[in-house]
Amino acid sequence: MSSPTDTPTMLRYPVLIGDIGGTNARFALLVDARSEPRDFPTVKTAAFPTIDDAIEATLADAPVRPRSTVLAVAGPVDGDEIPLTNCDWVVRPLRMLDRLGLEEVIVLNDFEAQALAVVALGPEHLEQIGGGAPDPDASRVVLGPGTGLGVAGLVHARGIWIPVPGEGGHVDMGPRTSRDFAVFPHIERIEGRISGEQMLCGRGLVNLYRAVARADAVEPVLGQPAEISAAGLAGTDPQAAEALDIFVTCLGRLAGDLALIFMSRGGVYLTGGIAQKIVPALKKGSFRAAFEDKAPHSAVLRQIPVYAITHPLAALAGLAAYAMTPDRFGVAIEDRHWLRDGAAAP
Incomplete structure (x- = not known):
């Protein structure tokens, strides 16, 4: 019993x-x-x-x-x-x-554990992508494109860290630029909508690549996320390169939205294998430009740091920290x- x-x-x-x-x-x-x-x-x-x-x-x-x-x-x-x-x-x-x-x-x-990891990991496991220094006691956001798209917040209150789990990966995504309006109609939808997870995960990268190919009236030749990200980073396939650029741009837009929602002056943290593999693309500029393009609050966003978590087992590190020091966290x-x-x- x-x-x-x-x-x-x-x-x-x-x-x-x-x-x-x-x-x-x-x-x-x-x-x-x-x-x-x-x-x-x-x-x-x-x-x-x-x-x-x-x-x-x-x-x-x-x-x-x-x-x-x-x-x-x-x-x-x-x-x-x-x-x-x-x-x-x-x-x-x-x-x-x-x-x-x-x-x-x-x-x-699972993203509750990723949020716990944010305060369990040292700087050797973080790759900064723009912004200034974090406020050590301010709110934080974790965002992770992987098999799906995970989102969680982390709030510091009364001397403890409180993870805020949710299903933020399923928010709506929409076009902004003229090229977006050409590509987005070709993105596969679920019950009539395009969610973050339809674009910003492994299968989402495939969806974007196929949508770009359809918009260009060419036959897609790549089928796996790793193939598309590798070709995009290398610049060997123009549709893959554009799909990866749309991916990091939209990831930047969503990361900036979440930073505003949580006012995460403690930083925004990108986790998961995809983020680790595409750090060069994240650092090229379109991610950060999209992250900061939040008028009338662009000045606030410019100061908020973004980090790619490079620890291969970040969630386990967060769970271990909780198991060993539960009083440190308000779970x-x-x-x-x-x-x-x-x-x-x-």
Whole structure:
């Protein structure tokens, strides 16, 4: 028998932490509060029918079994069955307690973990893209194009950092320039609308490339995001180069919008594999110009720094920081914390 609880507690060690995306799942084990996380090989979500199967396979050679787990999942956390947005896995914490022999499960949004990482990572894992110095106690925004498009805020209040999860990747996107008006009609829509995630993720880059090709009346020859970004960076395919430029421009527009919403003088942080791979394109100028083009507040935007996070496992770093120092963060776990009845206090 197990039940949800809203009572924050020190986690029971060992703790399994996991960053569960649409394509990849990454896990690490914290043996105690003083040890560095032990990382496990990345798991392809398509390789396992359920997350429980993936965790069992991951833990097969682990030195100890976890008592607790903190998972960050790509999708809204609501109820005892939590479907991921971009893969077929459904997280069922009550079943997980029994099957995996756990005493507690906490499930967060994946970009909540990315927001936690912003204050867990050092400057060696950040590549600045314009702007001035950050205000160390000001709000921050995390934005990540990957399998989908994740967004979260981070607010500093009463001496702690409070992550603000959401589904900001699904906001509407629209054309501004004459070229936009030529390309946007060819972008694939969902139920009649173009969302951020239809443009600013892996499949979004493919959508943009195909839309540019259609606008130019040429046959697209590239089919994978990595091919398009590589050709765009190298300048070997004109449609790929323009698609990448539209991608970074629209990413800059959305990043600037979010910076205004949160007044994120602490910085805007771009995370995920795509951002890491296209840093040269982000630094060319169109990203920053679009980010700052926010009259009447362009002067404010010019001062806000943007960073590309270069740490390969940023979300796990954020989860580890939370697991080891939960009092540093104001993570609301009401209805997202499942505790086995009769579990001993940590």
